Amino acid sequence: MSLPIRVTILSRQDCHLCEVVYRIALHLQSELHIETNKVSIESDRVLMERYGARVPVILLDEVEQFEGNVTEGELRRAIKKARWRRPISRILSRLGYAPKRG
Numbered sequence: 001m002s003l004p005i006r007v008t009i010l011s012r013q014d015c016h017l018c019e020v021v022y023r024i025a026l027h028l029q030s031e032l033h034i035e036t037n038k039v040s041i042e043s044d045r046v047l048m049e050r051y052g053a054r055v056p057v058i059l060l061d062e063v064e065q066f067e068g069n070v071t072e073g074e075l076r077r078a079i080k081k082a083r084w085r086r087p088i089s090r091i092l093s094r095l096g097y098a099p100k101r102g
Contacts, residue, residue, distance in 0.1 A: 004035040005082050007075075010047065010057040011038050017069060018056040024072045025058075032079055 007025045011018030018038070025036040041047035041055065051057050058066040058075065060082040066074065 002033070002083075004033045005079050006059075006061050007034050007036045007079070008059040008062070009036075009038045010041050010051055010055055010059065012042055012055050013040060015055055021056045021058060021070050021075075024070070024075055028072065028076060028079065032076070033083075034079060 007028075009018060009022050009025060011022070022036070022038050025034070028034060029036050039047075041051050054067045056067065056070075057064060058070060058078075060078060063082075065078050065082075
């Protein structure tokens with residue numbers, strides 16, 4: 001199996017929406033091959049300057065995908081697209097090895 005998609009949620013302390021998105025990602029982790037983590041931007045000056053009040057910001061494999069409110073369906077679709085963008089997924093598909101659902 002390929003490496004998991006890295007789902008990073010950039011958040012701030014006491015951010016309710018950040019917690020909701022993090023719980024959604026943890027729920028998806030049980031069925032999709034992903035690695036989930038939450039990073040507080042408050043401990044990093046560069047991240048604070050870049051993202052400030054835009055949290056939560058969701059990165060997939062270090063690429064910014066969403067900010068603010070995200071549904072489970074939107075995150076699920078984005079993870080599937082991120083997996084497809086990986087070269088090995090395209091190669092295996094062309095060889096007839098369909099990726100597992102999820």
